[in-house]
Amino acid sequence: MNTKNLGFSSKLIHGGEHKDAFGSATVPIYQTSTFAFASAEEGAKCFSGESDGFIYTRIENPTVKALEKLVADLENGYDGIATSSGMAAVNTIYMALLNAGDHIISTDAVYGPSRGLIENQYSRFGVESTYVNTTDVANIEKAIKPNSKVLFIETPANPTMDLTNLKECAKIAKKHNLILVVDNTFCSPYLQKPLDLGADIVFHSMTKFINGHADVVAGMIITKEATLYNKLRAMMIITGCNIDPHQSYLVLRGLKTLSIRVKESQSNAKKVADFLEAHPAVAWIKYPGLKSHPQYELALEQMKGPGSLISFGLKGGFEAAKKFLDNIQLALLAVSLGGVETLIQHPASMTHAKVPKEAKLKAGITDDLIRLSVGIEDVEDIIADLEHALAKV
Numbered sequence: 001m002n003t004k005n006l007g008f009s010s011k012l013i014h015g016g017e018h019k020d021a022f023g024s025a026t027v028p029i030y031q032t033s034t035f036a037f038a039s040a041e042e043g044a045k046c047f048s049g050e051s052d053g054f055i056y057t058r059i060e061n062p063t064v065k066a067l068e069k070l071v072a073d074l075e076n077g078y079d080g081i082a083t084s085s086g087m088a089a090v091n092t093i094y095m096a097l098l099n100a101g102d103h104i105i106s107t108d109a110v111y112g113p114s115r116g117l118i119e120n121q122y123s124r125f126g127v128e129s130t131y132v133n134t135t136d137v138a139n140i141e142k143a144i145k146p147n148s149k150v151l152f153i154e155t156p157a158n159p160t161m162d163l164t165n166l167k168e169c170a171k172i173a174k175k176h177n178l179i180l181v182v183d184n185t186f187c188s189p190y191l192q193k194p195l196d197l198g199a200d201i202v203f204h205s206m207t208k209f210i211n212g213h214a215d216v217v218a219g220m221i222i223t224k225e226a227t228l229y230n231k232l233r234a235m236m237i238i239t240g241c242n243i244d245p246h247q248s249y250l251v252l253r254g255l256k257t258l259s260i261r262v263k264e265s266q267s268n269a270k271k272v273a274d275f276l277e278a279h280p281a282v283a284w285i286k287y288p289g290l291k292s293h294p295q296y297e298l299a300l301e302q303m304k305g306p307g308s309l310i311s312f313g314l315k316g317g318f319e320a321a322k323k324f325l326d327n328i329q330l331a332l333l334a335v336s337l338g339g340v341e342t343l344i345q346h347p348a349s350m351t352h353a354k355v356p357k358e359a360k361l362k363a364g365i366t367d368d369l370i371r372l373s374v375g376i377e378d379v380e381d382i383i384a385d386l387e388h389a390l391a392k393v
């Protein structure tokens, strides 16, 4: 059956490509490193590309392929490249697209390691970078240089919850011949489809919403067309950052419930955001589903919903934040996001600890900022937990 025209939730259940001799309801785990060829001629054809038979699991594997086809279909892309982690996806993109002397422009509040990889490692090979506040796309135009090659956007950004207008970025990228790359981890394809808005490449840390159960680390790259796909795929293969078949199976299983997990956690997050906004100990809150978010209109325009990540600060600053976090009981004091469990963390001392203080403040990652990834527990319990901890501050 052709699943291309099915609705999003139906694709989650029936999409992806797999044929199996026994009619298995799920995609089997092809736990093998290598595949036997039927003949010498067939082996040669696999290598020349005349046949699409499998060769070796670092290159391709049927369980992995089913996952790649499914996520590419969800993102309305050409095809997918699964990787061993979200950072492996980031590295594959950088390494395939940037030469010595090239320049990359990126969101200043991007995921900390995505920035650190450029500023601390790729800088060693002569790659230049400029990190700007991309909430105002005029800052992107101002940063463009003759050697600019890549525009790397994360929206909503991590952990400020600032949005970047992807349609505007696509216009700028087209005008200046930049490749537009979007980190869609915070949204999942359920809430946002960057390729439809003009991006060339979208990628995910599947560790977060796509798998959704806090038991896998993995990544995925999807391109709009074949040329970039082949370039990125070759880089993934030669650097050996492939996902393994068992992890792929777990992600395929997690994906089946993506719609209901995102809907439920988003519904909880809206209630949690309303509670926090009204609480006297809370100094500020950033959630794209609140009218108080400076880009509330843009969220309505480019996202199907505001998601389940919330940032907020307490009136007592960092000291109050520490006390608050130490009194949380239900939510896990842990990094990561997008799982079924509520997670809470302090970016300035945790995920973004390695970003220099000045750059952190410039990017809006203040010492009082607390990031909350709302899960699918009963919302009354999540709010009671926050209420109890806030009372201790």
Ligand SMILES: *Cc1c(COP(=O)(O)O)cnc(C)c1O
Pocket: 085, 086, 087, 088, 111, 114, 154, 158, 183, 185, 186, 204, 205, 206, 207, 208, 217, 218, 219, 336, 337
């Ligand atoms: C977690 C994350 C990454 C990195 O993914 P890993 O799977 O941890 O390697 C990249 N971008 C964002 C927005 C993330 O949240």
